[in-house]
Amino acid sequence: MSGHSTYQPTSGLGKWFDARMPLPRLVHDSFVSYPVPRNLNYAYTFGGILSIMLIVQIATGIVLAMHYAANTAVAFSSVEHIMRDVNWGWMIRYMHMNGASFFFIAVYLHIGRGLYYGSYKAPRELLWILGCIIFLLMMATAFMGYVLPWGQMSFWGATVITGFFTAFPVIGDWLQTLLLGGFAVDNPTLNRFFSLHYLLPFMILGVVILHVWALHVTGQTNPTGIEVKHKTDTLPFTPFATVKDAFAMLLFLLVFAYFIFYMPNYLGHPDNYIEADPLKTPAHIVPEWYFLPFYAILRAITFNIGPIDSKLGGVLAMFGAVLVLFVVPWLDTSKVRSAAYRPWYKMFFWLFVVNALFLGWLGSRPAEGWYIPAMQLSTLYYFAFFLVIMPLLGLFETPRRLPNSITEAVLEKTKSKGGAAPAAMPAE
């Protein structure tokens, strides 16, 4: 995809640099002249949005670390100190707090885009797996960050999540004690979580660089799922993709800003403004909204499966729900990438989206009454989508006719827009 370099240094300094360390050439080839498919839609802008969110989180996080103290005696009040005393502290903390949520909104849309357009299929398996690793690192980072304010939800969330490890036979308890640095969540836990919470974003940054590298080797997919064949199928990254990405970023940041300034605590939980108390569990523990679907899956397993008791079963199902993403490239047997040409897959995909949202809602409910069978059914569909529907659809589904090239698809669409609207226009 990336042909030979078209970079031509014009100034003397440019030439001097190019002969010694061709960084400007790398930037030019990757973000200026880099060819992108001409039919990318707004679903393809979340990669750029995610990079911005990572920068927002790192920048605000570094500032917060200048004022925060990771000690159980003062952590809670140091966060209040940031909110009340530090200049602009309230804004920077609200940016960081809501930034985590918006990071996850963007990543879920980004993953959804990948699933809809079949972005994970050969030759982009490694690109997809690197993305899954970033997602795992994000989850670990967000979890540890949520512990730092040392509120009730911080403490009990940490207790429950590190409790997952006790489910593993033989080494479980040892592993949990090792993670906590004690027999319960306490000062050593808070200290190490702070240290790791500072480290992991930079590891994410490293994997993001690999992710973008892999992307630029294989090139982007596009809504048709057809590979780029001619030069006419592509446009240079700048100005076309740059402007589209920038416009989407602005819209996204506008909503982000609305949350920061008008409803900063809407996505949080009021119990986290009560200082941690190791002797009193809140009546209703819920994780942050972005973990709710997985939390529902954890609680759906209320029965023993052979030698696996319900606790280990729940933990395995929950980890499995994330890990199954890693093997998606090999579960999907269809030769056609994009759901636009796969009528059955498209239907199951949207059902998967609705189901995931429903699981999220169930995750916020207590584990009682009809919620439990609902969680179990939803969990069943979650796994069936990946493990049964994806492999079988490739064998039984008849895809629609694919256009011969991206250019043809684009021209067809423009033509049909001019004339009478045809009934069977592929939706995006």
Next chain:
Amino acid sequence: MSEEQQIDGGRRDMLLIATGMMGAVGVGAVAWPFIDQMQPDASALALATIEIDISSLEPGMEMTAKWRGKPVFVRNRTPEEVEAAKAVALADLKDPIARNANLAADAPADDANRGAGEGRESLIVQLGVCTHLGCVPLGQAGEFGGWFCPCHGSHYDTAGRIRKGPAPENLPVPPVTFLSDTQIRIG
């Protein structure tokens, strides 16, 4: 080149293997301190024993102490609660093992093995940590009148045994020593 012919392949391999093994041992020896430092430190281990005065516990009352950062429930049960716990058949229990650190590891979970022993049947000392994912259960709650964990809905009976919900085991009984009738040591 003639020099190349003189390379002794066996000697090369020997050097490679010896260096590699030495390196692996070195990496392992350095890695261990970095893992071990994460284990509970001396100050965390120093809090491993506490003493509690239980003289004020009337029947039906419960107190909570903190041991190793975790709550310990000491409950003086009413005669009705003891009777209710005694009436349960072992076969009805999800976890039939006492989980009592003062008894053998396979002692059955009958009421006598859960309580504080001969002459102190009404007293029960146990960790207030749900065996599911570590929340603190609420006292005198749940379908069996014992403890109820609000996090994921585990019900314990009046002897702290798991009866319903996702928790796999009974609430653990820590090592308890009676220093006198009203003074106990945990740990």
